[in-house]
Amino acid sequence: MQKRIITFGTFDVFHVGHINILERAAKLGNYLIVGVSTDALNYSKKQRYPVYSEADRMKIISSLKCVDQVFAEHSLDLKREYLIEHKADVLVMGDDWAGKFDCFKDVCEVVYLPRTPSISTTEIIEVVKSRPE
Template identity: 60%
Template structure:
C-alpha cells in the first residue's frame, strides 16, 4: 500500500484545494493530510484563518479522497510526520518547489501545479468585495 502525505491550511475550502487533494490521492492508496494549526497558519501567512483548525480538519476529513487528517503544528516537524504516517510520497504545491527536497532520502517528493487563477486570498477578497457592494 502506497501512502501519500500532503500539508496545507485549507482555509475557505475551494476547488483548487479539492483538485490538489484528488491528484495527491491518485498517486497512492491512502492520503494523509496535515492541516496547519491556527498558530502555524498565523506564522506562515501573518493572518488568521477564516475557519478554525478544528473546522478545517473536519472539512478536509469529510472529503472522499482523504483517508486521515491531523493538525500540523510546525513546518520543522515535516520529517517526523512523514515517518509517523509511513508516507511513501510527499506532495506539495509547486509554489513550494525545491523547499522539501531534503526528504527525498525517506520518500519521493512531488510538487504539483496549483489550479490556475484560484487562491484562498483571491476568494476572500472576492467575498469581501461582494459584502462591500462591489460585486
C-alpha cells in the first residue's frame, strides 16, 4: 500500500539541508509530495522575493530522485486543503515548526524532523551579500 508523505518549503538557494530533510521525509513512506512556495507567497511572508524563481525552484525539487510530485503552494491558509487534495498520510516539517502544524493531526500524521545544524538559507544569502567584490 502506498504511504504518501507531504512537505512544504521555499527551497531557495538549494543546499544540503534541503536534501537531508527531503531524503529523510521520503524514507517515511513511498511517495513524496513537495509543495514549493510561490514567489508571491514568499514575498507576503518575508517582504522579499526568493533568489531563484518559483519555476526554477520547482524544477530543482522535481529533479531529485526522492521526490515523486511537486506543486506550487499559493497560500499558507490552504495547508489543510493541500493535505486533503494530495491524500497525505504524513505531513513532514522541520523541527523549527514543532507544534505549529499539530492542528492537522485530524487529517494525517504530523512529523517534525531535525534540521541540519549550521545551515540556513537566510544566513547563506547574508554571507554572500556581505562578501567584498
